[in-house]
Amino acid sequence: MVRPILRYGAPMLHDVAAPVAPAAVTGPATTALIHDLIETLRDAKGVGLAAPQVGVGQRICIVDVSGGQNPSDLLVLVNPTFEAREGLQLELEGCLSLPGFEATVPRPLRVRVRHLDRDGRERTIEGEGLLARAIQHEVDHLDGVLFIDRLQSISRRLILRKIRQRRTRGTW
Numbered sequence: 001m002v003r004p005i006l007r008y009g010a011p012m013l014h015d016v017a018a019p020v021a022p023a024a025v026t027g028p029a030t031t032a033l034i035h036d037l038i039e040t041l042r043d044a045k046g047v048g049l050a051a052p053q054v055g056v057g058q059r060i061c062i063v064d065v066s067g068g069q070n071p072s073d074l075l076v077l078v079n080p081t082f083e084a085r086e087g088l089q090l091e092l093e094g095c096l097s098l099p100g101f102e103a104t105v106p107r108p109l110r111v112r113v114r115h116l117d118r119d120g121r122e123r124t125i126e127g128e129g130l131l132a133r134a135i136q137h138e139v140d141h142l143d144g145v146l147f148i149d150r151l152q153s154i155s156r157r158l159i160l161r162k163i164r165q166r167r168t169r170g171t172w
């Protein structure tokens with residue numbers, strides 16, 4: 001089921017999400033949630049989506065740098081934690097919860113992440129470039145952080161002003 005994606009300002013997007021009990025990962029509720037996250041991401045043609053973006057405060061996110069073109073690129077990350085982050089990349093970034101906005105966000109270039117997969121198995125993955133960026137963007141969502149929170153205050157204020165204008169017009 002495709003779920004509606006919350007937009008900037010929805011309280012759930014600004015809260016820290018709760019860890020998932022390992023025994024619950026393969027349970028019916030989490031399995032259904034992961035299935036819905038995948039359908040919602042494919043529908044939105046994005047590269048990543050986190051559970052809080054569909055209104056669920058749990059530490060689950062998915063990343064697909066192929067944008068749905070290559071099924072083996074789909075990553076399901078439950079309770080992700082960074083073991084290492086290094087380097088620096090500066091690339092344009094957007095977010096399904098901030099449609100219409102993009103900005104250059106500084107991020108580490110490479111990451112190593114420990115997580116549970118959708119079968120509840122412990123895994124460690126390494127990524128760099130776009131994959132590292134997408135993972136960090138999604139894990140930020142689990143901590144209530146959006147990409148504009150990582151911008152310098154002048155760029156952030158500019159975007160927030162435009163969001164307020166859209167709210168006034170009823171288009172946000």
Ligand SMILES: [Zn+2]
Binds near residue numbers: 094137141
């Ligand atoms: Zn996002």
